[in-house]
Amino acid sequence: xxxxxxxxxxxxxxxxxxxxxxxxxxxxxxxxxxxxxxxxxxxxxxxxxxxxxxxxxxxxxxxxxxxxxxxxxxxxxxxxxxxxxxxxxxxxxxxxxxxxxxxxxxxxxxxxxxxxxxxxxxxxxxxxxxxxxxxxxxxxxxxxxxxxxxxxxxxxxxxxxxxxxxxxxxxxxxxxxxxxxxxxxxxxxxxxxxxxxxxxxxxxxxxxxxxxxxxxxxxxxxxxxxxxxxxxxxxxxxxxxxxxxxxxxxxxxxxxxxxxxxxxxxxxxxxxxxxxxxxxxxxxxxxxxxxxxxxxxxxxxxxxxxxxxxxxxxxxxxxxxxxxxxxxxxxxxxxxxxxxxxxxxxxxxxxxxxxxxxxxxxxxxxxxxxxxxxxxxxxxxxxxxxxxxxxxxxxxxxxxxxxxxxxxxxxxxxxxxxxxxxxxxxxxxxx
Amino acid sequence: xxxxxxxxxxxxxxxxxxxxxxxxxxxxxxxxxxxxxxxxxxxxxxxxxxxxxxxxxxxxxxxxxxxxxxxxxxxxxxxxxxxxxxxxxxxxxxxxxxxxxxxxxxxxxxxxxxxxxxxxxxxxxxxxxxxxxxxxxxxxxxxxxxxxxxxxxxxxxxxxxxxxxxxxxxxxxxxxxxxxxxxxxxxxxxxxxxxxxxxxxxxxxxxxxxxxxxxxxxxxxxxxxxxxxxxxxxxxxxxxxxxxxxxxxxxxxxxxxxxxxxxxxxxxxxxxxxxxxxxxxxxxxxxxxxxxxxxxxxxxxxxxxxxxxxxxxxxx
Numbered sequence: 132x133x134x135x136x137x138x139x140x141x142x143x144x145x146x147x148x149x150x151x152x153x154x155x156x157x158x159x160x161x162x163x164x165x166x167x168x169x170x171x172x173x174x175x176x177x178x179x180x181x182x183x184x185x186x187x188x189x190x191x192x193x194x195x196x197x198x199x200x201x202x203x204x205x206x207x208x209x210x211x212x213x214x215x216x217x218x219x220x221x222x223x224x225x226x227x228x229x230x231x232x233x234x235x236x237x238x239x240x241x242x243x244x245x246x247x248x249x250x251x252x253x254x255x256x257x258x259x260x261x262x263x264x265x266x267x268x269x270x271x272x273x274x275x276x277x278x279x280x281x282x283x284x285x286x287x288x289x290x291x292x293x294x295x296x297x298x299x300x301x302x303x304x305x306x307x308x309x310x311x312x313x314x315x316x317x318x319x320x321x322x323x324x325x326x327x328x329x330x331x332x333x334x335x336x337x338x339x340x341x342x343x344x345x346x347x348x349x350x351x352x353x354x355x356x357x358x359x360x361x362x363x364x365x366x367x368x369x370x371x372x373x374x375x376x377x378x379x380x381x382x383x384x385x386x387x388x389x390x391x392x393x394x395x396x397x398x399x400x401x402x403x404x405x406x407x408x409x410x411x412x413x414x415x416x417x418x419x420x421x422x423x424x425x426x427x428x429x430x431x432x433x434x435x436x437x438x439x440x441x442x443x444x445x446x447x448x449x450x451x452x453x454x455x456x457x458x459x460x461x462x463x464x465x466x467x468x469x470x471x472x473x474x475x476x477x478x479x480x481x482x483x484x485x486x487x488x489x490x491x492x493x494x495x496x497x498x499x500x501x502x503x504x505x506x507x508x509x510x511x512x513x514x515x516x517x518x519x520x521x522x523x524x525x526x527x528x529x530x531x532x533x534x535x536x537x538x539x540x541x542x543x544x545x546x547x548x549x550x551x552x553x554x555x556x557x558x559x560x561x562x
Numbered sequence: 563x564x565x566x567x568x569x570x571x572x573x574x575x576x577x578x579x580x581x582x583x584x585x586x587x588x589x590x591x592x593x594x595x596x597x598x599x600x601x602x603x604x605x606x607x608x609x610x611x612x613x614x615x616x617x618x619x620x621x622x623x624x625x626x627x628x629x630x631x632x633x634x635x636x637x638x639x640x641x642x643x644x645x646x647x648x649x650x651x652x653x654x655x656x657x658x659x660x661x662x663x664x665x666x667x668x669x670x671x672x673x674x675x676x677x678x679x680x681x682x683x684x685x686x687x688x689x690x691x692x693x694x695x696x697x698x699x700x701x702x703x704x705x706x707x708x709x710x711x712x713x714x715x716x717x718x719x720x721x722x723x724x725x726x727x728x729x730x731x732x733x734x735x736x737x738x739x740x741x742x743x744x745x746x747x748x749x750x751x752x753x754x755x756x757x758x759x760x761x762x763x764x765x766x767x768x769x770x771x772x773x774x775x776x777x778x779x780x781x782x783x784x785x786x787x788x789x790x791x792x793x794x795x796x797x798x799x800x801x802x803x804x805x806x807x808x809x810x811x812x813x814x815x816x817x818x819x820x821x822x823x824x825x826x827x828x829x830x831x832x833x834x835x836x837x838x839x840x841x842x843x844x845x846x847x848x849x850x851x852x853x854x855x856x857x858x859x860x861x862x863x864x865x866x867x868x869x870x871x872x873x874x875x876x877x878x
């Protein structure tokens with residue numbers, strides 16, 4: 132409340148309002164980064180990965196409107212992503228065959244409106260309750276929509292889904308959106324707009340009241356706000372942005388199917404948002420980028436990659452509830468005290484045994500996977516370019532030794548790093 | 563018709579009782595600890611896979627005892643070293659922890675047993691027809707499963723009513739804070755309740771494994787229905803959980819048995835011709851096809867008209 136009301140006035144009196152560039156430095160940097168990324172990573176794979184990341188950033192941020200801003204844990208958020216996709220795909224097909232004068236960049240709006248409409252409909256049911264009951268209702272709605280989708284084949288296209296051709300619609304100032312690069316810029320533009328819009332929402336009185344509902348619903352109700360209406364608005368708005376993300380996903384992949392509304396997709400947005408950090412606006416952005424990237428490299432390296440992502444998630448829930456963004460934000464006081472050089476060596480000291488422990492764990496996981504499931508392929512496996520035999524004791528012993536030794540050393544180093552951090556913060560506070 | 567009703571009722575009650583074996587543990591865990599264990603169905607799946615693995619080596623009877631014990635011990639370890647640690651980060655973190663657990667358990671099962679169904683068969687000692695009615699045989703194993711789950715239900719009821727631990731559990735259902743005040747070792751009770759709760763789910767898994775399909779997606783298929791049961795029955799109410807389990811068990815088995823669609827009922831009439839255009843897919847969908855949706859429809863209806871659930875006494 133204080134930043135919003137008092138700060139601008141004192142700035143105006145002092146006449147030293149920071150310039151446009153300084154005030155919007157983060158946004159300008161974001162726009163530049165989105166513009167320049169394709170020059171840095173120009174391969175086709177990189178472009179399609181970045182397009183997907185852009186979609187997922189919007190999706191994860193829209194989810195954080197619920198989990199992070201309003202304290203609502205939803206297990207069915209992919210419903211709005213998927214429905215947004217289906218509305219977009221149908222309008223795209225109709226526009227393509229009927230020569231409607233709508234260019235492709237406007238189609239995510241259709242997805243957004245679809246998401247908003249169903250956000251209002253389902254939100255009316257779900258947001259009457261909060262907490263665990265809300266979580267269960269969203270889970271039920273998710274299952275309801277997915278199983279209905281398999282029955283209503285005309286709209287949802289059954290298991291194979293519905294395809295489209297994004298180049299069929301009217302061209303946009305000469306751009307046909309055939310090449311992936313043009314699609315990337317379309318998604319990047321929407322990504323920028325959505326991030327800015329969602330950030331703006333957190334700065335409005337509504338955004339602040341949503342935070343109050345998250346932190347202390349009883350008190351918020353006491354000072355005269357209808358908590359279930361606040362939850363309802365937050366739910367509908369997050370449906371809107373999830374729908375936009377779904378529309379962009381259709382533009383990107385030219386296909387949507389019922390599985391995209393399912394529990395797996397709803398789960399993965401929870402993973403992204405939480406791993407990135409729910410307490411910080413930028414957290415879901417980090418999470419979406421990291422998890423998409425992890426899925427890409429891990430699914431290349433191993434068949435059981437979801438296990439690693441799942442373990443990472445549980446680890447974050449148990450030990451780092453603030454997520455990656457929370458960890459980074461913790462460094463702010465250290466940086467302000469200019470004591471970063473005091474703590475970074477300890478972080479590196481903790482990182483080394485941590486990596487050793489992870490390598491040991493992955494050796495154990497991969498060896499047992501080879502031993503049980505992939506036994507028909509023979510016991511040989513290659514890990515970190517070292518050939519191993521799952522039937523010999525060597526990989527098992529090595530895995531246990533690496534994991535246990537690395538784990539113990541990591542815990543010691545972690546304690547040292549923690550002490551160093553607290554010391555640095557305390558010194559900063561004195562100086 | 564009579565045959566369909568009779569067989570569907572038996573199957574529905576069996577399915578409902580298996581649901582209740584899980585829902586009862588879930589309800590008690592929720593009432594005492596305030597945690598809705600999203601991984602409950604995953605422990606049921608672990609029960610089925612351990613049951614398969616043990617019965618392959620030692621036979622079905624040891625599996626029926628050992629698998630739930632092993633799963634119960636795993637559950638206790640999860641409570642002691644996982645949930646208790648997460649507890650101080652709040653309710654959302656606890657829910658997310660059990661949610662993450664569903665991921666990890668599913669992946670570990672796939673890592674060890676693969677994605678394809680395993681060959682978990684009805685034990686040969688119980689592989690005969692219990693009785694022949696009308697034209698069909700009713701398998702003895704299903705009847706056995708029904709007896710076991712009813713037996714456990716009665717045993718549980720007795721234990722809750724007449725033992726000291728049962729009294730504490732009962733007290734904790736309505737006044738969780740007070741039980742701690744009275745000086746009971748709440749931590750140990752929590753651990754025990756969690757272990758027993760997931761152990762019961764594992765019993766359901768050992769029995770359901772040969773009847774249904776033992777596969778790594780079985781937790782994902784059953785989990786949501788389980789939560790429907792708990793919400794419909796009323797969060798924290800054992801009686802409600804029983805009623806809702808039976809209700810959902812019966813609704814689902816009866817729906818599957820009826821192959822009627824709107825088109826069959828009103829197909830010949832003039833209004834039917836118009837409706838078939840407007841309703842499109844809905845017009846031709848049979849009751850059997852919408853069976854998977856029914857529990858969720860019931861959930862939404864209950865939440866609109868009776869948000870506390872059938873027998874719930876408190877809001878969350």
